[in-house]
Amino acid sequence: MDAIKQQLVKHIQGGEAFLPIDKLLPKIPFEALGTVIEGLPYTIWQQFHHLSFCQKDILDFSIDPNYTHYEWPKDYWTTDLAPIIEEEWEVAQETYFKERRQFIDLILDAKTDLNKPFAHGTGQTLFREALLVIEHTAYHTGQILVMARKLQLL
DSSP: OHHHHHHHHHHHTTTTTSOOHHHHGGGSOGGGTTOOOTTOSOOHHHHHHHHHHHHHHHHHHHHOTTOOOOOTTGGGSOOOSSOSSHHHHHHHHHHHHHHHHHHHHHHHOTTOOTTSOOTTSSSOOHHHHHHHHHHHHHHHHHHHHHHHHHTTOO
């Protein structure tokens, strides 16, 4: 099971098939976060905010037996095109990586059984939630990457 936990962690941190978000974000200047690209319904900031919100939502579900569901899609997407000040962007990134670390620590905890269904769920396990984080992160990181390329940031 330790090998599976290590593999999950590796993929949460960026895997082998896509550019890790921690290597992508530093390439995006603050001024570009709110740029609306023709034909797209979101900005880089909105993509990152959504990615971060969902990761936190999955973490909360995984650790809180009193978890309360949010309203989809209203609660999962910000209407703000960009953060107001650069410090908000920096804090958002720090929070994302801190919460990612918390999720990883949960996975690596020796007492954690990846396959035990959550008592407060409908059959979900931490293994399933980890795969969801991996898949969701890869998807939205790819979208941010394409947007950054379209803005000629990469």
